[in-house]
């Protein structure tokens with residue numbers, strides 16, 4: 001469960017940010033976050049993930065007040081509980097698809113890259129149609145395949161909370177649908193919550209709730 005109370009955030013020197021009076025999202029919900037460009041959708045995801053710390057108010061995830069954790073605890077929380085898929089994929093060009101997928105396990109000591117994880121990485125790749133691309137470099141993949149690799153990486157830790165920020169941007173309609181369906185299936189399998197920022201209104205029927213972040217200072221949650 002995600003609980004937000006009187007949340008506000010402003011970037012230093014910027015006139016805009018995000019403000020949300022209150023919001024509750026049940027565990028396992030699949031939620032689309034919409035709103036005009038600059039309304040604060042990405043900022044909201046970063047506040048929930050503990051990447052940014054709110055100016056005022058609180059964000060609680062499964063009873064944990066994320067902003068009250070110290071830096072190490074917040075990082076560990078993020079690594080072990082949250083899967084993030086960004087629009088800018090941030091796959092590492094010099095690593096194979098397989099090495100990209102398991103990368104979080106190589107750089108975070110809280111994660112252990114054991115045989116089970118390796119098997120899970122391969123199974124995820126198979127399931128997403130990347131089974132024969134594990135040795136390829138990201139630049140040798142199509143855009144849809146790269147995005148699927150980024151989704152596999154986000155799913156490998158079996159996160160409780162999946163945050164997708166325009167994960168389907170720049171993809172054709174068939175690939176958009178495939179990515180969202182992958183995220184929804186994974187969330188259902190793990191009883192995880194899915195929050196997906198999207199500008200694609202045709203994808204909204206796939207979600208069970210839509211939160212519309214309006215102008216900063218006067219947001220609307222529905």
Ligand SMILES: Nc1ncnc2c1ncn2[C@@H]1O[C@H](COP(=O)(O)OP(=O)(O)OP(=O)(O)O)[C@@H](O)[C@H]1O
Pocket residue numbers: 011012014016017018035036037038039040041042043044
């Ligand atoms: N690093 C930053 N420094 C200063 N201001 C920022 C920074 N990142 C975002 N902003 C500003 O904060 C506001 C909210 O940005 P955010 O990226 O959360 O919006 P968004 O709703 O995700 O937009 P979009 O749909 O265009 O991605 C915008 O006015 C933006 O210019």
